[in-house]
Amino acid sequence: MKKKGSFTGSLGFVLAAAGSAVGVGNIWRFPYLAAKDGGGLFLIVYLVLVLTFGFTLLATDVAIGRRTKQNALHAFGAIRPRWKFLGYLTFLVPALIMTYYSVIGGWITKYAVTYLTGHGDDAAADGYFTDFITSRVSPVFFMLIFLAVTAFIVYRGVEKGIEKFSRFVMPGLLLLIIGIAIFSLTLSHTDADGVTRTGLQGLGVYLIPDLSGMTPQRFLGILLDAMSQLFFSLSVSMGIMITYGSYVKKDVNLGRSLGQIEIFDTGVAFLAGMMIIPAVFVFSGTDGMASGPSLMFVSLPKVFAEMGAAGTIVGLIFFVMVIFAALTSCVSIMETLVASCMDLFHQTRQKMSLIIGILSLAAAAVICLGYNVFYFELTLPNGQSAQLLDVMDYLSNSFLMPAISFLTCIFVGWIIKPKWIIEEMEASGHRFTRRRLYSFMIRYVTPVIMAVLFLQSTGLLNYL
Numbered sequence: 001m002k003k004k005g006s007f008t009g010s011l012g013f014v015l016a017a018a019g020s021a022v023g024v025g026n027i028w029r030f031p032y033l034a035a036k037d038g039g040g041l042f043l044i045v046y047l048v049l050v051l052t053f054g055f056t057l058l059a060t061d062v063a064i065g066r067r068t069k070q071n072a073l074h075a076f077g078a079i080r081p082r083w084k085f086l087g088y089l090t091f092l093v094p095a096l097i098m099t100y101y102s103v104i105g106g107w108i109t110k111y112a113v114t115y116l117t118g119h120g121d122d123a124a125a126d127g128y129f130t131d132f133i134t135s136r137v138s139p140v141f142f143m144l145i146f147l148a149v150t151a152f153i154v155y156r157g158v159e160k161g162i163e164k165f166s167r168f169v170m171p172g173l174l175l176l177i178i179g180i181a182i183f184s185l186t187l188s189h190t191d192a193d194g195v196t197r198t199g200l201q202g203l204g205v206y207l208i209p210d211l212s213g214m215t216p217q218r219f220l221g222i223l224l225d226a227m228s229q230l231f232f233s234l235s236v237s238m239g240i241m242i243t244y245g246s247y248v249k250k251d252v253n254l255g256r257s258l259g260q261i262e263i264f265d266t267g268v269a270f271l272a273g274m275m276i277i278p279a280v281f282v283f284s285g286t287d288g289m290a291s292g293p294s295l296m297f298v299s300l301p302k303v304f305a306e307m308g309a310a311g312t313i314v315g316l317i318f319f320v321m322v323i324f325a326a327l328t329s330c331v332s333i334m335e336t337l338v339a340s341c342m343d344l345f346h347q348t349r350q351k352m353s354l355i356i357g358i359l360s361l362a363a364a365a366v367i368c369l370g371y372n373v374f375y376f377e378l379t380l381p382n383g384q385s386a387q388l389l390d391v392m393d394y395l396s397n398s399f400l401m402p403a404i405s406f407l408t409c410i411f412v413g414w415i416i417k418p419k420w421i422i423e424e425m426e427a428s429g430h431r432f433t434r435r436r437l438y439s440f441m442i443r444y445v446t447p448v449i450m451a452v453l454f455l456q457s458t459g460l461l462n463y464l
């Protein structure tokens with residue numbers, strides 16, 4: 001039997017798991033959801049959800065991983081053979097996410113190179129982003145670079161690759177984001193109509209709850225946005241945290257480590273909002289924030305261009321930071337696939353990293369072509385218009401993830417019982433302080449909400 005890799009200790013695990021959790025979801029999606037969903041109101045809702053749902057699912061994944069010492073694919077079957085299917089279902093999520101995450105990683109790399117070579121102003125021009133993603137060669141080229149680095153880190157293994165890289169990148173990322181967030185607050189700009197807006201006013205837009213036009217319907221919408229953001233952001237219910245959990249040594253205090261991961265992930269998301277919302281507000285007012293997903297690739301370059309000479313440097317630092325965040329996340333996705341396939345096919349890590357790397361490349365190339373050769377416009381059950389990349393995102397995050405979370409809650413809450421998880425949380429001899437909350441959440445609250453989330457994102461809720 002090959003020796004299984006492991007993290008050297010608690011810090012290595014926390015930084016690697018935070019590396020997986022902190023990604024484009026935090027820096028890109030969280031700020032635009034906050035802007036769309038009532039600023040401070042969204043923040044409060046999100047925080048409550050992290051401390052209840054997020055914590056419950058994170059504890060479940062990590063404890064299953066550490067107790068079984070198995071990766072996602074085999075963990076459920078190792079506990080109850082009849083539940084083997086859940087492992088296979090879970091495995092599908094990173095497989096689907098892998099197809100498009102490196103494509104987005106490639107886009108970010110392209111922007112970083114654009115700023116590095118002093119062409120930041122080009123990125124601010126109308127149509128730049130669309131021209132880029134619809135071109136045939138460039139997106140594939142940048143995706144290839146991003147993917148090659150990811151595969152190399154996974155190839156190096158748990159301790160020498162993933163942990164070492166995360167230890168170096170995560171503290172740096174934190175410093176960069178704090179730096180730009182403070183810079184954002186110092187901004188001030190007077191537009192053509194003579195209106196002056198400051199970064200501190202922008203901070204108000206971000207932090208003060210906006211309750212105007214609030215209806216129960218709208219509140220439910222905000223709740224569901226926050227909920228799906230949370231799962232994506234914490235990388236739970238997709239086998240990733242099970243795999244990382246299996247690399248954690250028995251003497252690590254899991255309860256404390258999980259708290260640190262939650263704080264890291266939520267802290268970075270919060271700071272990302274503090275960095276982006278005031279900057280966009282200063283230069284384009286509240287209108288600039290309605291741009292949704294195009295925020296990072298379209299609105300922000302315009303903001304950087306408005307900053308003058310400083311903009312090139314801030315833009316470069318920003319995109320380099322996002323590359324770091326995206327790389328550690330993509331590494332965790334690929335690691336989950338590689339670890340599972342190593343077991344399945346009894347192959348070495350090196351060989352499997354290579355094979356998965358090549359397969360991912362082929363799949364990601366097809367996704368890149370989704371903006372030209374394979375272009376289509378499909379309306380998803382949740383009403384969004386989608387191309388190939390969005391279809392993969394929908395299938396993994398809106399369809400499979402709530403379904404898997406639901407089944408996991410039933411499995412843990414009612415089949416093996418919460419005590420199984422609690423024992424593992426306390427295996428290091430430390431008390432699991434949130435054990436009561438955990439049992440209640442996993443048995444009653446989480447499965448119900450997961451079912452609602454599933455019905456909502458599949459559009460079935462409208463028929464009920």
Ligand code: PHE
Pocket residue numbers: 020021022023024025026097232233234235238240329330332333
């Ligand atoms: N959690 C990461 C983010 O916030 C994304 C991610 C999703 C990472 C799935 C791994 C797996 O961007």
